[in-house]
Amino acid sequence: MTPAELTDVPHRGLLSIATMLAVIMQVLDTTIANVALPSMQGSLGAAQDTINWVLTSYIVASAIVMPLTGWIADAIGRNRLFLISVAGFTLASCLCGMAGSLTEMVAFRVLQGIFGASLAPLSQAVLLDINPRERHGQAMALWGAGIMVAPVLGPTLGGWLTDSFDWRWVFYINVPVGLLAFLGIAFTMPASPRRHRSFDFVGFAFLGLFVGALQLMLDRGEQLDWFSSPEIIVETALAAAALWCFIVHSATAEHPFIPPQIFRDRNYVAASIFTFAISVVLLATTALLPPILQRIMGFPTVTTGLVLAPRGIGTMIAMLLVGRLLRFVDPRLIIVVGLGLTAWGLWGMTGFTPDMDSWPIIYTGVAMGFGLGLVFVPMSTVGFATLPPQLRTESAALYSLVRNIGSSIGISMVSVVLTRNIQVNHAELAERLTAFSPGVDAAAHAVGMNASSSQFAGVIDQITTLQATMIAYVDDFKLMMYVSLAALPLVFLLRKPRTIAQGPVIPDAE
CATH class of the missing domain: 1.20.1250.20 (MFS general substrate transporter like domains)
Structure with missing residues (x-):
């Protein structure tokens, strides 16, 4: 379907709710797990300096995969990517709740980051496409409410779930939300066309290296006392070099990764x-x-x-x-x-x-x-x-x-x-x-x-x-x-x- 035809979606309200459930679920997970870290540390037998990988792994994986959203959506269709992302994020959340060691938890958080990376940009693009231009302001108000309010409520909800039940419910709470979002998108979102275009692997590699190194540097800097640590110096140098290479490559490539x-x-x-x-x-x-x-x-x-x-x-x-x-x-x-x-x-x-x-x-x-x-x-x-x-x-x-x-x-x-x-x-x-x-x-x-x-x-x-x-x-x-x-x-x-x-x-x- 073309963008013009998408404005005639028969169940636009239900689709809007489903897409917002997906994005709220993903944005909440950027902050909801913070308050549960002390409980996770004891349960998973992790040290103080390693438990933070529960947060770092999610942030870095999400940041690296996010720029791929447009290319994958063109390759397999936006609706298919949306469904795969919601299903994968929900399953990864369930696995995080069942994790028995720090290694398992970090691996499952990486999966969460990979599948959740596309949810925010997809939801924004869908809300813009299914609403006529005169309703774009209201559509962005709905999307922005989820993006901005969810991080504020995340620590509170995470603290309540941890105190009242167990830290594992910080992740299990995503299962019913993800299921509702999946069903809503599956039954209300029309199929979107596929569009073949070349994939600039070199450009993506440079961008991914820049984003990954930058996020690692920012997330671990305080813990390692910033530039007194060789790791932070290496990550900063990698980020700067990768960004420079990405800019030069994008300016000279025939089909750059970002149009x-x-x-x-x-x-x-x-x-x-x-x-x-x-x-x-x-x-x-x-x-x-x-x-x-x-x-x-x-x-x-x-x-x-x-x-x-x-x-x-x-x-x-x-x-x-x-x-x-x-x-x-x-x-x-x-x-x-x-x-x-x-x-x-x-x-x-x-x-x-x-x-x-x-x-x-x-x-x-x-x-x-x-x-x-x-x-x-x-x-x-x-x-x-x-x-x-x-x-x-x-x-x-x-x-x-x-x-x-x-x-x-x-x-x-x-x-x-x-x-x-x-x-x-x-x-x-x-x-x-x-x-x-x-x-x-x-x-x-x-x-x-x-x-x-x-x-x-x-x-x-x-x-x-x-x-x-x-x-x-x-x-x-x-x-x-x-x-x-x-x-x-x-x-x-x-x-x-x-x-x-x-x-x-x-x-x-x-």
Whole structure:
């Protein structure tokens, strides 16, 4: 069927639900397993420095295979690839739940990554194809809700499943969801045509090496103390060399792995850069907030999830609203407002303290979630508005890859800043504290200790570490605020579609 015929799918609503179940299942697995790692470590007999391969193997496998989505979809048909991906991901999830050793778990997580890599780009391309242009904003709102809310809810759901049942249910939960998605796609998605095209193995090899080495470097850098480790140096050099070779090969090959037409669309390129910047902020702050609530403020897992839930609710409300606003309001204006709200929410987070209640986290989370929701939908809609339909699957895969790389870089960046700032802040605070400091002397009298005793020195060191850690988190939020503000000028690279309600979308000259 042609893209025009796909808009006449009889069960469009059911197909939309099925595709969203598939993508939510896959996106959840990028974060849901994090909180279960301690339980897995004991059950699988893994060491502290090896259990992280449960996360690394999934991320790296998914990143390497994701660019293949467009070529495989053309070779076997998009509907067949979708069904194979959902079935394979569901089976791999079941195998992960039954794993008896770390080796088995890593192998099954690799399978999860391989089969799950295509789910996000396929779902985006399908939602664009089965909806007429005037509904693309609402379609991207639905897709964006799953992409952005699922990572926020993942740690909460994973913690609840681990505490209430067992860590294996973090993976078993995918089985009923995957089954429903498979049946929905099988009965509602029409067959798509196959299109034979040559496969640029050299280009794919260079791109795969770049993505794999980069993801390994970002994921293992903190654990290995970054560039003091020979492994990180080798992975960085491999990533840089592979990227250079990929660019040179793509510029000279007759049929490069990624069609060059994609990069001639200014809106798509600008939206991809935007996605990279927003992904840095989205998952980085998602990774920072739970440790603050649990380690500094002492919240249990369930309470942490309830406090963070309003952020996801804000995102969903914004996406439902913006899907309709796109018909009447310039999407670039919506993006500016969204980035402003995101920066304002992050600015509010720079005022966090260890003894505050949950209200500042709730209202800043809602503001930031609402802002990100306003950015994500118009950015995706405008980015794909001027692309030819036959390039949607390929471009959606690249779009998702850029989003994943941005998320990985964001998490690594805040981890580096956090670790180093804790040490610096602790040293600066400690050098100002002596037994004769008024605050120290008052604290010693309050707890009935001698200010010069070694026991009280331990208490002061704990307090100093807590304050130094909180300051380091605040510094990270400030950094994310600057990243959000730095993305604002990118709005000028976007061209407003002249119309979304009629015929082909033609960009304005502005």
